[in-house]
Amino acid sequence: MAGKADLVIAGGGFAGLGLALALKTELGAGFSVVIVDPVLGKGPSRDPRSSSIATGARRFLEKLGVWQAVADQAQPILDMVITDSKLDDPIRPSFLSFAGDVEPGEPFGHMVENRLLLDALVARAETLGVELRGQGASVSRYKLTEDGITAELPSGDDIATQLLAAADGGRSRLREQAGIAMHGWDYGQSGIVTTVEHELDHEGRAEEHFLPAGPFAILPLTGRRSSLVWTERTGEANRILSLDDAGFHAELERRFGLKLGELKVIGPRAAFPLSMRIARNFIADRLALVGDAAHIIHPIAGQGLNMGIRDAAALAECVVDAAALGLDIGSPDVLERYQRWRRFDTVSMGIATDGLNRLFSNDHDAIRLVRDVGLGLVERFPAAKRLFIREATGLTGTVPRLMR
Known part of the structure; x- marks a missing residue:
């Protein structure tokens, strides 16, 4: 016989954990939530990446x-500089810079190591009474019933629920079972990620160098450390990753420069293929897609994780409002509200990041001239810069209550 829960979430990443915590925070102990993810229960996270946490997402996590739990290890982003040059140009002039607070004393973003934030989310979920099923457990399929949906686990410990949230990543099996197509393309690029230590203080400054192969982002971490998101054509990325330490350091220094003094790679290096994929629908019968199961975008604007958190905040609000009225939280009306809310915003961000990547990941002199003139114009108009900052913070459009 199947167990029961008000909501089942397949996937214990940022979006899945954020959704569970939002619902327990808003609806209390009487609302039962189960998260199923094979990684849960295997000890501290080993995710080597770091992420930019926008203002809206930070407010959500604070509430x-x-x-x-991570504030002392989160580095405020106080300034951001954008350059556009060829790889071997001796000088990389700054065409655009962003500085200032969203509100007095509130930076427009922070950098946090993924492993720290994931561990904090799991710890908070345990405190609030979210049931975590890990150690190899997963939701392999689902079955619709007369009055709900059943999450099917390979172990046979199925869970009957009103709503199933698919937060099981870009290769979501639940999305595939629902017959929801993903539309998009591969970029032929890979993002190399690692962490470096440098001789001089970054002073909270993030830098994004637009190079012909793609953006090279230097993102400040606490101490004299920075996280790198280094975009290259996939073949070149594989070549660079295969180099010995000295060769990798030489390639890194060509792009990073010596502005912050001597460099030392202190984190593991890895590469992730880059693509854009957006689900044709974000919902099916009693099923809602959140996070990477619904969308994957280019990291050029650092919005991937923030979009997943916004999904979680929006779906939680839809569920909370329905529960407050005594309505079925898995009904078509509730899910349609979520889809209307999130799909347009997602498509808009996907188009924006795709356009930026195509505009800057090339070496055509005429295009470089046009884009550099455009960056210079934005630099000269404070109102335009404020608009870009506001968009990056996740505080435009209809903002979920927990992000205000």
Whole structure:
């Protein structure tokens, strides 16, 4: 016989954990949530990446009681500089810079190591009474019933629920079972990620160098450390990753420069293929897609994780409002509201990041001239810069309550 829960979430990443915490925070102990993910219960996270947490996402995490656990290890982004040059240009002039607070004393973003934030989310979920099923457990399929949906686990410990949230990543099996197509393309690029230590203080400054192969982002971490997101054509990325330490350091220094003094790679290096994929629908019968199961975009604007958190905040609000009225939280009306809310925003961001990547990941002199003139114009108009900052913070459009 199947167990029961008000909501089942397949996937214990940022979006899945954020959704669970939002619902427990808003609806209390009487609302039962189960997260199923094979990684849960295997000890501290080993995710080597770091992420930019926009203002809206940071407010969300703060209201869930999570941010407080990582605040001391989160680096405020106080300034951002954008350059556009060829790889071997001796000088990389700054065409655009962003500085300032969203509100007094509130930076427009922070950098946090993924492993720290994931561990804080899991710890908070345990405190609030979210049931975590890990150690190899997964939701392999689902079955619709007369009055709900059943999450099927390979172990046979199925869970009957009103709503199933698919937060099981870009290769979501639940999305595939629902017959929801993903539309998009591969970029032929890979993002190399690692962490470096440098001799001089970054002073909270993020830098994004637009190079012909793609953006090379230097993102400040606490101490004299920075996280790198280094975009290359996939073949070149594989070549660079295969180099010995000295060869990798030489390639890194060509792109990073010596502005922050001597460099030392202190984190593992890895590469991830880059693509854009957006689900044709974000919902099916009693099923909602959140995070990478619904969308994957280019990291050029650092919005991937923030979009997943916004999905979680929006779906939680739809569920909370329905529950407050005594309605079925898995009904078509509830899910349609979520889809209307999130799909347009997602498509808009996907188009924007795709356009930026295509505009800057090339070496055509005429295009470089046009884009550099455009960057210079934005630099000269404070109102335009404020608009870009506001968009990057996740505080435009209809903002979920927990992100305000």
